[in-house]
Amino acid sequence: MVGDAEPGIFVGKLKDILQYSVKDPLKYVINWGRIYSLWPVHLETACCSVEWGAVSGPRFDIERWGMLGAFGSLRQCDVLIVLGTVNRKMAPRVRMIYDQMPEPKYVIAIGACACSGGLYFDSYSVLPGVDTILPVDIYVTGCPPRPEQFIQGLVMLQNKILSSNIR
C-alpha cells in the first residue's frame, strides 16, 4: 500500500530528476554516481563518535543511503567526517588528512564541538569550529546529534553535490 505522503515525495523527486538531467545530462549522471558512492574518512575524537557507531550499525544502516560505513585509505576517500572536539594541537594533522584526499572532496562537521567548539568554545586549547582550518560543506548541530540528524546531513550533502558543477 502507498501511504498519503509517498506520491508527493515521488512526484517531487521526479521533478528534481527531470530538472537536473534535462538541463545538463552529463553533469547529472556524474553527480548521481558521486552521491551514491561516498567514501568517508572519520575523524572521531570524542563522544559524538558513539552516534556515528549507531549510524554505521544495522539499525540505521548508512550504506543504504549510499555512503560506506568505514574505509581505509585517505587517498580514495571523498568525505571527511569530523566527529567531536578538535584541539589546536591536532589541527595541523586534521588539515594534513584533508590535503591528502583527492578532489572533489567534502567535509561534514558533526556536533556542537566540531561546528563551533561546543562546550569548549572559549578554551585556549580547542578550535572554535573546524571551519577555521577547513571548508565545511554541511554542519550537523547537536550535543550529540541523533543518528537521524546525521542522515539528514548526508541527504543535504547529496543534494548539494547533485546541483554542483563538475570539477
Ligand code: SF4
Ligand atoms: S558535541 Fe557534545 S557529544 Fe559531541 S563531542 Fe562535543 S561534547 Fe561530545
